[in-house]
Amino acid sequence: MQFWEMLDFLMKTTQTSNRMLAQELKVDPSLISRLRTGDRNRPRQLEQLKSMSSYFAKRCSCSVQRQAIADKLNVKASLTAQPELLTEILYTWLCEQDILTRNTKLLPAELKKATGVGSLSPTHAKNKLYYGNAGKRTAAALFFNTALTIAPSAVVYLYSDESDAWIQEADPHSADNRDWLAALIEKGCQLVHIAPPTLPAEMAYQSLTRWLNAYATGKIKAYYYPGLRDQVHRRTLFIIPGKLVLSSHSIAHRTDSCVTILATDEPLIQTYMTEFHDYLSLCRPLLHNHESPDSQIRLFTHFFSSQGNRIQKTPALSMNTAPSALTEYCTQILEQNGHKKISRYFAQAIQLMRACRNEELIDLGYLAQPEDVLAGQVTVTLACGPIFLPVTYTVSLYLAHLKNILNLLEQVENYHFVPLNRSQRSDYTFMVEEDQHAIILQNKKTPNVIELVERQRILLCWEYLNRTADEIGYRGSRRSDIKARLRGLIAQLEIL
Template structure:
């Protein structure tokens, strides 16, 4: 691998935009782009690479990312992440060294399959039909082989691939943690990074844990904006089950089973064009009967702005969990400081958004109960400049704004004033580590989950079973907390204000 290939791979693995890394290592985004695309060789003065390597190590927070980084860098000890500085230095050395290409395990699997003859094979091993355009696999291991082969075919295409997935059969073979699960996830990421699209129809299960587990597995892929999740809204009898995976114009894998049948079920893989087109039409026809499972809105799109309006103004009681104080009570001079940092072209639209949002939020909390599960910051964190002001729609390119003790105290005091003035606003003080997301569930309605990143992503859950599950979760969390009345909550906030040594 060349330097640019390794550098681009790390950027893709960690989902890092050029602009974000440029800010971290104090370089120009265009320079980062040239490094990624091989238009610049290994830098002669590459001290900044250690900073970049440290950033990449820090971004590897999931097991898949950690395992992939360790394998690529030639490190075999998972405990290496316990010494991040040492690991970063090793990663920087790996970046600087030109090494030969490593074989792709998915590609190796496909090569093994392509060399198979048409003779009879043992059970659970792939066999090929006489026509040469169909492979047959058996059992759960066969499902893995078929999936790996289909994804490898997708990655062999010159352009972006369109992947269509549906299954109401058991997916234990896919979801259990194993080397295959890492390879499967890595192949999906490669498809996404190459501009591909994935449409997946999820099974809505009566087993809520199973359904949420599937969504949790897919959540990182949802965040890419390249995955469209759907579900079939009507009941099915669960007798005749089917799995269908299609790479448009390339290949299709499919299987069928009855009830709880699992062992020995054959999975077929075909690359015959008419068959692939037929399966594509089958998937598209079924998709037309489905509904979006999770609406995914990226910041900067019209649907994101509309979703934020619904997020703040739906006509129902709600429970809100945040790591930060509400925008509606933010001090005016702090907002003005934030506006001044905003790129000139975005300043007035952003100012207008904040004004409309604050007005709608104030109106809503006067009409509907809002239970706010709120985490408060310590004076030490504020004085250290470690706490950034959080905003739902901060324009790209706006430098982050850290709280000063005066700003945070004033923001907290305004929130206390709203608690005392508004009978429908309730605060439950969270005493836990930051969650890293904002979630708001409306009674009998939708759920909004905001994940802050270089560009915010808003997940909007409309499927009733999932929405009810989120609502029940937040109700249980609210009710299991130490119950305090409004006066006790107000007293706790005043005691925190006193620690800032700023008189009320």
Template sequence: MVFGQKLDFLIKTFNSSNSKLARAIRVDPSLVSKWRRGNRTPAPDSPHVPLIISYFLNINALQHQKDALMDVLRSAFPAIKDFGSVQAHKAVADWLFTTEDTAGSSHVPPPVGVHSISINNMFAKMSILSNISDTVDVMTPQAKSDITIKPGEQGSYEVFKGLEGKRQAVMNFLSLVMSSPRPLELLLFSEEDLAWLVGDPEFFMNWGRVLRQVLLSGHKVTIIHHVNRDPARIMSVIDQWVPLHLTGRLESYYYPKYTEKVIKSTLFIARGTAAIIAVTPENGHDTNYTFFHRDPLVIRLAEENYLAFLLTCRRLVHIYKSGSMGDYYREICALEERPGFLYVLKNAPTSLTMPVRLYKKLLDGLGLSASEKKERLELHQKRTANFNRNLLSHRYREFINIEAFETNLTDSEHTYNGLELFNDRAVRCSAADYIEHISHIIDLLRKYENYEVILFKLHEIDNAQRMYLTVKEDSSVVLSTCDDLGHKPIAIIANQDNIANAFEEYFDTLVEHVPASRRNKSTVIKKLQDRVDQIRAKLLLAKAKV
């Protein structure tokens, strides 16, 4: 085993997680994820290494968990006696960075809570089973001849071979749906590798166009996503399906217990009309077959299996449009209240860092009723209290577009995205009000070590001008549209830990694209203060001229 595999062994043995270890050693969970997958390995003299070792040697562990690690270490370092000794600390350090696992695979224990069975016990049990089988009568030829064979019901289907066959079956399926004189309900699920979908770019584009036509024609689609731990696969799910959710005709779910199966299945069902069924062995694209059924009995059985599986799944994506801002506000409050790192990418500062006085002033201009304003203000005060409390132990990293920031500081007023105040339209404030917000951000940067602001430029981050992004560690992702052109904002929330982890890694890579001069805290504070001083001077000059 290499470092990543050994770290994975430690995390599993002690029933820990990426976020727990990251919190203990003060790194991003995405970095722990990269270590585990082998995408990155710390140097043996890295300051992270002794912290990792101390975490596992000082964790509140059960005796069999400690024994599991000691068994591995003693196979290479027999002199070790105590779990928490200096010898154990050095042994773990040496073990983590040996190029070959001297302990051998037999010293890797089963998952926590599962008791290992020795080879001798296994053979003893096999011997017992062998004795039992000796007492069973062997079926005689006469007994075989007494078996009655009865034919089952006859059905019909079309069969398609390999990836090209699967693509053709899917297009035939969608064509049948489009030809239906009435709206249909589609039920989709696939555990298979997406090579059949994305492997042919022309097919992939055509699939997307046709599926969008299906949704816009009034058909409804329910999909159960197979969300694994591969960031590339997760990002492809987001890229393919999130835009289609904006039609309002698509609902997404996921199975909360992650499994990676050797044999993977696919179900595409147009209720009461047709069903595609495929069962594919891993890496068996060229030998698998896809079956297209129109038999009512097969379709009904497929529907029953799908709907039973759906009952065990959770909603993956929630969409909030105009008219549902109250629900969106409450969901955001619940998300921010949970402990953990928070990452934010926006064109301008978020309302979470807005002073209460300024927030109240902006609410007064929205035309809300007295009760609505009271509820919004109370929620904002709750949000800021949670924000300040979380900053004591969790990082809040905010990416702000410095180009938009500089433009707004030279204008007479500033525009906030409507979602910042949970409003359908953009909200405007004076330059003086905006300066108050930036000054409050400077105070927060000086007060809280865990609060970070990174000033990016649009060419450094794709799509930053069109989408806002918020990620809660191991929990949720919020994608929302900018409404600079006057369009009503739309927000999409995905509550799934693997998707959140993928976006955490995305944020980790974004940091590397921004120069140190725009992410170092003292430098950022100076840049913000310089801008505030400049606009104050301009406002004073304008006032003097009047």
């Protein structure tokens, strides 16, 4: 596509006249006219192209304009939502490789002044530097957009222990990052992820849950470094072998990013790839995925046969406290859908859970609203085997479950129920045994069971869940309040 065609497209899309663009660039309108008709070649001054890109990005104020640009440039529409990111995309498009290569006489400092992006070397003009958190978001967006164009069987390598302030400063980017990860997995790519260090407890827990849906697909090989790390230097390294690398460094106490490198130079990519593999060779598997019912039952048997206090967080009410009527109902549903073997495993898992009531159990669960129960919108926490059935409560079954929890609170001193509010809910069941084991049950369309194997991370998750329970309160007078709340909810449901 010729430059004049690009310029004409952008001016029409953004409803920009020759005079308006000329005023922005401080040039004569006749120059814009000649550029637009092809009588003049693309400007050799990178500063002018950068100014054009910035102007057009600001003029894209509606979704129709952004979608038109996304379609024309063949990029994700979400990448055009942020002006600074769209500026960089348009600038890259308007420049093309040849104009950057011809301008190798420009020094890196001049490039930085003109565009905010510096050339790493005269022979590799696509190697760029991005400054600050906004630049890092731009670089990350370009990296993942490139990743979506690679072959489905490709492997993408990911590691970062830097502050995520650069993501949190712009919420749309945080959502985009999750979309990119899901899109790569859906495409069939394999991901190799080295998890960041485990301190502090809240960060360790949130880091784990942030990746949980991706881990459950079985498409990510996750590792952790078992040795001590210094508390000063931080690093991000994303690699698409043979295609692209993103690299940055920072100091631990800083939340702003200094510089991010985005490089396509093959020798440089290979150098970073060697560095990643060197680090990976020192790491150990972070978790094990248990997909088959046989493997899951072996894990449950090991988990529930151990002696120790436990804490768990579930998206609804836990199956540990399920009444017999509910387990029989779930078994029937499984059998009716042709999963007789799965139903037997499910019954075994419930028996194992119930047999382990001598130790203390802190049970964090969500109490549904009566109207949701009546509407059949409350799903039973059921995950067993490589199938997913959206089994929902009837009013009578939910009542029976609540009464069973209340009965346990009145008769079993070492059982504690901790009600979660709506904002504290999650889509998974997280069970941790003190100092021993942690398993995570997915309750979505990929009902895998994940076994966390890093001891330090298990301890920190235990600490975080206990801290959450303590903040809500479940002992002393608070225990009486919880029982009163259960009685009130039971009374409401009984009159429906």
